[in-house]
Amino acid sequence: MLAAVGRPVPDIPHATSVSLPTWRSNVGYEEGEEWVVSKMQTGYPRFFIHLIIQELEKEILSQYGRSGERVMLFPSRRTAQRCQAFFQDKRSEVSVRLLHLEPTSSQLKNTKYVLSKLSCVFFPADEFPTAKQVWQHSGSGISSRRGEFCLKALKEGYLVPVEGPAPVTSSHHDLFSKGPRRYQRGTSQSGIQYGMNGHIQPQANGNHVNGSDFQDQDQFIEERFGRNLNAENAARVKLAIRRRIAGSLTEDLELDDALAASESGQQKCQQDHNVEGERLRYGSEDDVYLYPTGMNAIFSAHLLVMEEAQRRGRPPLKSVCFGFPYIDTLKVLEKWGPGAKFYGNGTDEDLDDLERRLESGERFAALFTEFPSNPLLRSPNLARIRQLGDKYDFVVVVDETVGNYININVLPHADIVVSSLTKIFTGECNVMGGSLVLNHSQRLWKQLNDVLQEQYEDNYWAEDAVFMERNSRDFVSRIERINVNAEATAATLQKSPFVKEVYYPSLVPSKKYYDACKTPNGGYGGLLSVTFHNKEHAPIFFDNLAIQKGPSLGTNFSLSCPFVLLAHYNELDWVQQFGVDPYLVRISVGLEDPAEMNNVCEKALEAITQS
Template structure:
């Protein structure tokens, strides 16, 4: 008689991941059927969605505020999309007119909302200002506006929307054209006005005014009972940038992080590099979008190269927001041979975008050869280091720009979005790009998000070591099983030599892997019996699995197959659980595959 093993990670469809987390960046899709149902828009899935991946699913707090703004300021039949600044709203409006040239200028309007005079007698010294810009447009054009939101990553965050909602409801967020001085700042919601430092713990046993007003989801998210002291925002951003720069690698509190000497350690191995070359963005895709946008400004309308099968929106950005791309989806040496022939024959390109390693096949590009071609034929190199992460690999010496999603393993807690962009001070393009970024850059990473990101990333170093070890152990378990067709992981890839050339002395091979099987039936059986939480995103502190190609490319599965990306691939982002426990979880899922 077979005894069923209780599953620890049975989380219902549509629940946030982590559960009861108001600003979670993942959502539970626990079965293969649920993932397909989500892509098909089936009611039994969609109706239960409490959230979704933020660039694909507009958070309910954002939608609530957008509806309120449209109801108050819009015309009949209009919707609103929210952005952190007028500049970004203008880009959205321009994209909408490009995609729908039949629209008149009067049909797409920008509403700038700014603080009114604070009724509570603000001294004007609040660390943040409840302001945003709304694009008002005909509701039937929503898919176009949503595409801009998704690809650019430049929409407002859910925490910003929550903050601004209260100001809007109180009449403290108004049309800038209605006041003479739009620079006045209000206090914003009361819970953000605490004067206690973020590092001051609140006792869970002795309720305080702060804990008494917290709802259960907020208490779970703000674990340890810490307050959001937004006066610490600037310091939190400095600490985050120091971690990304490699000059802050210890697990220390915020005050200690700020007390350290600048650039005492430079793990990036690039002379002259510092935190001043690190720029924060609302999410990783925003960093990629703005990199592409700014590079176009330097050389004009040249096509870009996308090398290796990339995360979906990277390719969409270069295709939709410029003259197009040359796509090398295999990431092979033969494709670099073809590129070199094109360049020698006179073709010119703006930039080459690549991931190190790629998602979801975990292939590593030959970035040394790419750098050589870029220097010879004058194109930029933009490397996305999200999957490898800078503790495992050092790709900056080969790039003009390095981008990363801080939402992933840098944060780990799956409750905040963030992105980074790094300029390489030793690149030939540096002086020009540095001047451009200094003139163009807007820091739109919302204050409360920065506070969470700093807190979450303090133990980044020790988490990476544990995740590396767990992922390697899981790979060995999967590789040894006869039902497994292929395990994709940098250590066991045909491109390992390229990864190892950039691997740091103490670096591992990361926490992401993917696996394929000999039949769809086997893949479904494995996934449905895999006792991990399941949903989009990666880099979480808990192991997170998904039928990635179904989720990311459901409408283009044949196209994916043409690049050797199988529809039935299962992607696993490995977390911090006990190694033996994870191995047993994998074995039970493998044993569930029909003999």
């Protein structure tokens, strides 16, 4: 049964999607209509501040707020300072103040368990849209699980104020906090030990995350940790995630067994240079960095590029956004730093234009692109982009979220690969996360690595990491099944006379570029989009499509949304110049039986006939 308007999808406390089951409800949400907005119990976490976090905000305002203020919450001083700097840059006349909360001294004496700091940005209530831009675009706000933890700690008196930092600059090129290299062996804000590469260091003789029966949310944490998450366990969970992304951990095993298997698997890969070894030759777990969200990984890549350029003495340069991207990527490039050159079609002709500009002396700091793009599933010519990057000295950043590293290997063409782990990597739609991978074989690796070694801070909340690790254990087998299901769904939709176009990596003109990066056993992923000859047919199809409706993708269950309406409602005329149909319906195909999904699509198409 489809969830009612505003209900979490799935119906659990920390769901990362929300039900908007009809075309009209999506329009009502964008228009702010009361009948929709009043029913919103949750939303996609970067667009909707979770009710638990809203409760925490109210508690902080009641204790530390001033009349007429609102507050936005971040996991560290540095992330809060970036929000303050954004205000100073965009709204310099607005008074913004910071408050930092830390565990009490008695709590800090015991570093066995994970603790949390909390940084609060207070601002005039009518300036909320400015603060919301930072929350949404940078993806650096606290997660609902961290909010739940902090709310309990605050109410029980375990989070107390500390003296605030010195004022921060609003310079675009001082977006990283300066200071000594932090990746010496020492204690983090959570009492977790860090190694020289900036990643959490697993400790010997710890209590590890084991158990065969996975249960969601509080019960899982309660049973495994008694609500006190051991720091050593958290370290091992994050190590497992990083190894899974690097390619050395592929087994669907309990944590201890998986880490042991990945140790031997990594050694074998390095000896044999097999398929997984091809990934490992370009990087290892030491080149994988975890972030609270996929957008935070992209945002951090952008800051990294600017910082690295500054250290080399390069002037401030725009970056290129190549291909029609997920909305926030372009916003990050435009709102932080010197701006962006946007190639919305991402075609070979666009590359021709870029090359002419470069030949004439124009320079760029980086090129950001998706492979394939969302929602048009187009794949750029990465080999040519790599050649241009090497020749004209710009960083190549590739977002592989939609393709995912089981289906494609884009790392040889990139300096940095980013991904939203919130999507198919977790599948369960109950946790956020992101990753950034440096390509060890590229010429700028050392410069980029030096910046990350000094400036990276691990803000990925340990409870979120626990769920991410557990959910991703069957990642490989899920991908294989979803590839088959999505291809069958695309074929069904193609046959309908009502359908104008099906966008899928194997069906669009850029297929050859996707195939050039496809792994030997890879497929074309689980995401597709469909448009109709008659725009009036899109709402009929969508309303009668008997799968869950809401934002996000890569879920284990099929999920659909009128993506362009949700992402670009106030700029529909603008998106059409890049071939993006406002009436496009995006479908993320899940693990259901292909025949079942085929039947669902056929019934939705039949509804058009009967209309």
